[in-house]
Amino acid sequence: MSASETAGERTVRHAFGNVLAFFILLLIGVLAFSIRLFSVIKYESVIHEFDPYFNYRVTQFLTKNGIYDFWNWFDDRTWYPLGRVIGGTVYPGLTLTAGTLWWVLNSLNIPLSVETVCVFTAPTFSAFASWATYFLTKEVKGPGAGLAAAALLGMVPSYISRSVAGSYDNEAVAIFALIFTFYLYIKTLNTGSLFYATFNAISYFYMVCSWGGYTFIINLIPMHVLLCIVTGRYSSRLYIAYAPLVVLGTLLAALVPVVGFNAVMTSEHFASFLVFIIIHVVALVYYIKGILSPRMFKVAVTLVLSVGIAVCCAVIAILIAVVASSPTKGWSGRSLSLLDPTYASKYIPIIASVSEHQPPTWPSYFMDINVLAFLVPAGIIACFLPLSDASSFVVLYIVTSVYFSGVMVRLMLVLAPAACIMSGIALSEAFDTLTGSIKFQLLGYSSVNSQAAAGDASPDSTSAQSNALKPDKSEETAKERTSKKSKKKEKEREKEKEQVDQSSVQPRAGRRLQVLPLEASIIGVFLLILLGAFYVVHCVWAAAEAYSAPSIVLTSQTQDGGLHVFDDFREAYAWLRHNTEVDDKVASWWDYGYQTTAMANRTVIVDNNTWNNTHIATVGTAMSSPEKAAWEIFNSLDVKYVLVVFGGLVGYPSDDINKFLWMVRIGGGVFPHIKEPDYLRDGQYRIDSQATPTMLNSLMYKLSYYRFVETDGKGFDRVRRTEIGKKYFKLTHFDEVFTTHHWMVRIYKLRPPKNRIRGKAKKSKSKTSSASTSKRTAKIKKNPWQ
C-alpha cells in the first residue's frame, strides 16, 4: 500500500464514513423513538401519570385560546378558592413546543388531535436528545464515541422512564435542551465563535423555559470555567464561551415569567455572576501579561495584589451580607434539599412526601443506568488521556450529576446523559484499541505506523479513527435489530461485522504502542459485545415492562395468562364529569388534583402544583379529622364531593391509606392539634384492630373502608395484608355516591347542612367529653376558611 493510494482511499473512506454516520444516527433516532412506544402498544395512546395531565390541559388551553390568553391565564378551577395564575407559574417550554408542533402539523393539513401530539412529544424529543448527545460527544472525543453515546442514550432506562409515549412532562424536552446547551457550550469553547455563543444562549433560554433544572446548567458551566482558570487552562475561547452566555442567558431567563427577577435575585445564580467577574479579572491579567515585559508584569502584580485583595474582601463581604439578609439565605427549598439531603425531610414534609424526591437506593442505579455504571470509570480515565477543555467539562458533569442523583431519585435523569457520554467514550476507546490490535496482529503492518501516528492529534481530524470506531456502532444497532430475532442471526451478524472490521483495515494499530495479543483482543471484543447485548436486553425489558405503565390504567395477569385491566380512574373521572354540576368542588389528596381538573373538568381544592402549603395542610387535616370536623372544613371550602383512592380490594399499593401518614404530617405541620403519634400504635402504622381510635375515626379510614366488609365478609385489606380494625360503621356526614368497579376510587357527597344541625344537637347532648369539644373549637379557630 503506497502512500498516495492510502491518501485517496482515506478521502473516499471519509465521505463514506460521514454517510454511514448519518444513517446510523437516523437509525438511532428511530430506535429512540420506537423503544418508547411500548406504552402505546401495550396500553393505548393516553397521557400518563399526574403532571402530564396538567401539561395536557395547559396545551389544550394554548391551542384553543392562543398565546396571549395563555400568558394571562388565571385558572379558577384549581386551588379553590384561591385560583392559580397559570401563565406566570408554569415552565412554558413543553407546552409551547407541543402547541407549536400541533399548529405546524395542522397548517400542513395533518389533523392530529392535541392529545396525540402531546403523547408523542416525549419520544420525538428523545430522538433529538440522542442526536444532541452525538454532537456533544463528538466535540469531546470524536464521532465514534459520539455514535456510541448516542446509541446508549437512545435507550438508557433512566431516560426512558421519563419519556415514554404519553409521559408528557417537562423533562421530556428539558433533557434535550440540557444536552444541546452543553453541546453548544463545548462547541463555542472549541471554536471560539460568537455565532455558537449566541445559539448557546438561546438554547439555554429554551432550557429555562422547559425545566427548573436549568439551575444545574448555570452552576455547572461557571464551575467548569472556574476549573479551567484554576488549572491554568484559561484561553480567550473560554471568555467567548462564557461571558456572552451569562449576559444573554440572564436576560433571556428573566424573560420567562416563572423565573423573572429570580434570574438575578436568588443565590442559585450568584455563582455565575461571581465567575463572570473573576473571568474578567483573569482576562485583564492575561491581556496585560501579554503586552508587558515579564519584569514589568511582576511589578504590576505586586502593585495590584495589595489593592486587589482589599477590594475583593469588601465585595465578598457585601455579597455575603446581601445573601444573608434574605430569609432563606436566597436558596429555595428544593435547591437547599440538594445541598443538604436531610433538609427537606426535616423542614418541608411536602417535598419529602414526593417519592421522586427521596434519595435513590443502590439497585435503582443498576436498574436505571445498568452496565453504564461500570463503564463510567473507564470513560473518565479515557477523558484524562489527553485532557482537553471539553473532556474536563464532561468529567465535571459526571461528577456533579452523580452527587445530585444521590440526593434525589428524579435527578438520576441528569446523570443518565453524562453516564451515556462517558460509556460511549469508554466503549469506543476500548473497541479502538482492541480492533486495532487485531488488525495489527492479523496483517502485521508496522511500517506504516509513523504515518498513522501523525494524523491522530486532534479528535476529529482522522478519518481512520472515525472509521475504525464505526463498526462498533453498527454492531450496536445491528444488535438491537437482531436481539428480537434469533441468536443464530446475531452470531452471523457479529461474524460479518468482524469481517468488516478486518476488511476496512487501516494500519494504525501500533500508534499507541498498545498492541494486545490476538486472542486477548478477540475475547475482549466479544466480551464488550456481550456487555452491549446485555445492556440492550435490559433496556428493552425496562422499556416494555417496568416503565411503560401509564398509572391511570393498570393491568394485571390473571391465572390463565390473560390480561385484566383496571380502568377505575377514568371510570371515576367520567362519572364526575357526567353526574355532577359544572361548578361543583371536588376534594381529594393533592396527587389527584391535576387529573380531576383535566379529566373530570371539576374544580379542585389542591393539586400537584403544591404552591400553598397551608391549603394542602387544610385538606390533610380534614382527611385526618373525625367525620364531623372534616365535614365542617370541607363545607367551609364549598366542597361537594370527596374523592378517595382505595387499593385494598385489588391490592393497589399507592392508595390514600398508604399516603395517609403524609397527610397527617403535612396537616400537623400547620395545624398542631393533628399529632402523628395519635395515628400510630407503638410507632407502627396499622389499620387492623390494634389501630388507635384516632386512626379508626379519621375520615380517610372511614371513607376508604366504608362498606368494605360487604365485599368478602371479613374486610381483608390486600395491600396491608390484614383485616381492617373497624368493620361495621355508618357515615353520618357523607353519602357514598359512586364506587368504581374495583373499588379503587370512591366518591362521597357531603350531606347538606340541615342534617348536620340536628346531628350536632343530638351528639353534643349524648356525649360531652370536654377534651373533644375543646379540640373541636380549636380546630374551628384554626380553620382559615371559616
Next chain:
Amino acid sequence: MARSTGEDAQALFHSLRSAYAATPKNLKIIDLYVAFAVFTALIQVAYMAMVGSFPFNSFLSGILSCTGTAVLAVCLRIQVNKENKEFKDLPPERAYADFVLCNLVLHLVIMNFLG
C-alpha cells in the same frame, strides 16, 4: 519603600502606555467603545444608587445592555486581534458578522424586557 513603589508605578505606567501605543487603530476604536459602554453602565449604577431601582426591569436591561455590549465588543476584539494565534483562520468579516448577530439578539431581548 514608598518612593520605590512610586517609581515602579511610574515605570509600569510608562511601559503600559508604550505597549498600548503599538496596538492597531481598529483595536483602539473597539477599546474606546468598550470603555464607553462600561462608563455608561457606571452612570446607570450611580443613578440607581441615588434614585433607586424601582422599574427593576428597566434598570436591569439598561445595565445588562451596557455590560453585554462591552462583553461582545471584547469578544470581537479578541477575535480580530492579529496577534491572537487562536483565531488565525477566522476571517475578520466573519467575526464582525457574528458580533452583529449577537448584538441583534441581545438588543431584541432587551427591548422585549424593557417593559
